[in-house]
Amino acid sequence: MNKFEKVPEGVFNKVEHNKQEFINKFIDDLEGLFPETVKDGIVDFQALLDRFGEYEESNKIEKYNMTWVGKRQAIKEADKDIVGRTLKYVEEDSKNPETTENIYIEGDNLEVLKLLRQSYYGKIKMIYIDPPYNTGKGEFVYKDYFTLSKEIYDKLSGNVDKYGERLVKSNKDSGRYHSNWLNMMYPRLKVARDLLTDDGVIFISIDDNEVHNLRKICDEIFGEENLLLQQTINKSSQIATEFTVNMHEYILVYCKNIVQFELGNDYKYTISRGTVGNEDQTTPKIKFPKGLSCYGIKDGIYKETRKIEGSKENIYNYDNIVVKNGKLGKDVVLQARWRSSNDMRNFFDNNCKPTRAKINGVIEEIYFENDRFVPQIKKRIKKKINSVNFNNKRGSKYLEELELNIFDNPKDMEVIKKIIRRSSYKDSIILDFFSGSATTAHAVMDLNAEDGGNRKYIMVQLPEPTDEKSEAHKAGYKNICEIGKERIRRAGDKIKEELKEKYNSANEEERKSMKNPEDLDIGFKVFKVEDTNLKRIKDTVKEGISMEEHKAISPKDNKDFNPHFTDIDVVYEMMLKRQDIDLNEEIILLDDIGERTYLVGYTMLICLEEEVTEEMVEKIGSLDVDLSWIIMRDSAFGNNINLKLNTVNKLRTIVKENHRKEQKIYWI
Numbered sequence: 001m002n003k004f005e006k007v008p009e010g011v012f013n014k015v016e017h018n019k020q021e022f023i024n025k026f027i028d029d030l031e032g033l034f035p036e037t038v039k040d041g042i043v044d045f046q047a048l049l050d051r052f053g054e055y056e057e058s059n060k061i062e063k064y065n066m067t068w069v070g071k072r073q074a075i076k077e078a079d080k081d082i083v084g085r086t087l088k089y090v091e092e093d094s095k096n097p098e099t100t101e102n103i104y105i106e107g108d109n110l111e112v113l114k115l116l117r118q119s120y121y122g123k124i125k126m127i128y129i130d131p132p133y134n135t136g137k138g139e140f141v142y143k144d145y146f147t148l149s150k151e152i153y154d155k156l157s158g159n160v161d162k163y164g165e166r167l168v169k170s171n172k173d174s175g176r177y178h179s180n181w182l183n184m185m186y187p188r189l190k191v192a193r194d195l196l197t198d199d200g201v202i203f204i205s206i207d208d209n210e211v212h213n214l215r216k217i218c219d220e221i222f223g224e225e226n227l228l229l230q231q232t233i234n235k236s237s238q239i240a241t242e243f244t245v246n247m248h249e250y251i252l253v254y255c256k257n258i259v260q261f262e263l264g265n266d267y268k269y270t271i272s273r274g275t276v277g278n279e280d281q282t283t284p285k286i287k288f289p290k291g292l293s294c295y296g297i298k299d300g301i302y303k304e305t306r307k308i309e310g311s312k313e314n315i316y317n318y319d320n321i322v323v324k325n326g327k328l329g330k331d332v333v334l335q336a337r338w339r340s341s342n343d344m345r346n347f348f349d350n351n352c353k354p355t356r357a358k359i360n361g362v363i364e365e366i367y368f369e370n371d372r373f374v375p376q377i378k379k380r381i382k383k384k385i386n387s388v389n390f391n392n393k394r395g396s397k398y399l400e401e402l403e404l405n406i407f408d409n410p411k412d413m414e415v416i417k418k419i420i421r422r423s424s425y426k427d428s429i430i431l432d433f434f435s436g437s438a439t440t441a442h443a444v445m446d447l448n449a450e451d452g453g454n455r456k457y458i459m460v461q462l463p464e465p466t467d468e469k470s471e472a473h474k475a476g477y478k479n480i481c482e483i484g485k486e487r488i489r490r491a492g493d494k495i496k497e498e499l500k501e502k503y504n505s506a507n508e509e510e511r512k513s514m515k516n517p518e519d520l521d522i523g524f525k526v527f528k529v530e531d532t533n534l535k536r537i538k539d540t541v542k543e544g545i546s547m548e549e550h551k552a553i554s555p556k557d558n559k560d561f562n563p564h565f566t567d568i569d570v571v572y573e574m575m576l577k578r579q580d581i582d583l584n585e586e587i588i589l590l591d592d593i594g595e596r597t598y599l600v601g602y603t604m605l606i607c608l609e610e611e612v613t614e615e616m617v618e619k620i621g622s623l624d625v626d627l628s629w630i631i632m633r634d635s636a637f638g639n640n641i642n643l644k645l646n647t648v649n650k651l652r653t654i655v656k657e658n659h660r661k662e663q664k665i666y667w668i
């Protein structure tokens, strides 16, 4: 099936291994906009060309564009399906796996992002990444130079012909230098965009080595109009050259869609006067309702407000103003040059309950403060993201506190906390796919402890080996994932201990607004990128696996699955193929049906039994859950097509009787 065809409805649906369900959504969108370009669910590329042919002609001549060696390949790379790879759950490395909703994934982030693209499509509110800056230095624990080899660069750029003869004089290496970094970043950002929610946002740390290039590719991938901000952030250590002192780096901030972007729930209060001194302002009358607070004003009847000579902000009253028990005793009409007359009226019309203001925030209260009776407007507004951030400290301080100061240039956890707080909600999923020492995971846990949130994180990190001479290696950390996981373990314990101390010394009232330490999620499930468990896709005998190991599993399992598979591995592999199921869904073994039948997220049933009996079919069909997927093994029916058909029909009939819906069944 080609990638631009919709999945057909039918009985014998194989579980697609490279099918991205969301492609259907693209096709629907395209069909909605240009109906002539989609026929029977299949994209008609000729019709598309016909539709846009004219644009293409006129654009061919010259266009504003950024290009580099390997760009076409980088674009293709993002859309290339990922075949034969999956995520394997590693229980022994996980912490509190039964309860946690945090995830740590070991592997190349492009593969991981593609594997997550189905389950996490449009689910991530905030991504923070701190990719290697391409400083050209080789002294870090991780690689920070991306120069293409001269031979490859020359070949790709057409600098040499096919016989290796040089065609163009090569006098500058900067192309090689930037191209490889861009080739690395482009597809990753493109896939990452798919994971963002419609109101989501990505923050990317970067410095002068690549900021100009990064901005150009982000303009292309996210759209120039979706650039929220280029934040300047002070370097934690300044770099002096002969002529300059370099004190800043940057964080680029792009929204998935700037129109739908929402700030996080990080609030502050502002109080502004309800009058202005602008001569041109009109002077409407507004009725202020009984009950408004009058702070610092004695009870009594005021015939008129106190005026300041020459002030444009004096208030005129037409009735007496009655103040009783510190509140306005009756409605009163006042006239002045009001600052936000509509906002005030809306608030009063809304019975003085919190009311959305026209420009920004929510009006919480309007009150008088003294006998001038200038109304004060108290607003709750969301804290915004500033274009400059001065408070960047050395991130190694936090690793030092955990006695784990063995990673180069970790980010300042407080900076990461701040951007998470300002850009995500308390239950959002936060993703960092260049996780390094896992500062972002640390920040998420710390923030949850601080404000009672339930944010969850997904960390992705390549198991890049540490240099044998490095402190990390000497301390026993053979790759960067080992450092990251250990940091999360230690940081989680420390945060929970500190929260417990605070909680225990707080009184009942204070506890109400605090996170109960027992509810703080300091665990994480570990997954590793591995070859698929399914033989149908990768049926070669893996290197290093003896024939004995193959024989150790049953002939049917041997036919269907790769050695070392477990049922849970297969279950997770199936979960990655569903858009409505993520890796935190509950997995239940249905042991009254068989020994290998699993229910996932109360919506997907995976039956790995080697044989399926009538009784099992009866029980599956009668389950009291609304199943949207049933997955079975082809091999459970041998070559008996009739048996398979009968089973499918029976199952569908029972489900229809019980749930009044058509049931699709998928096969592995």
Ligand SMILES: C[S@@+](CC[C@H](N)C(=O)[O-])C[C@H]1O[C@@H](n2cnc3c(N)ncnc32)[C@H](O)[C@@H]1O
Pocket (backbone or CB within 6 Å): 107, 108, 109, 110, 130, 131, 132, 133, 142, 143, 395, 407, 409, 410, 411, 412, 433, 434, 435, 436, 437, 438, 439, 440, 460, 461, 462, 464, 480
């Ligand atoms: C600059 S560091 C991130 C540091 C992190 N922000 C911190 O505070 O610890 C970049 C990290 O990205 C990792 N990395 C580089 N290429 C990667 C890839 N293809 N997949 C996953 N991780 C990668 C490197 O190993 C390195 O640990």
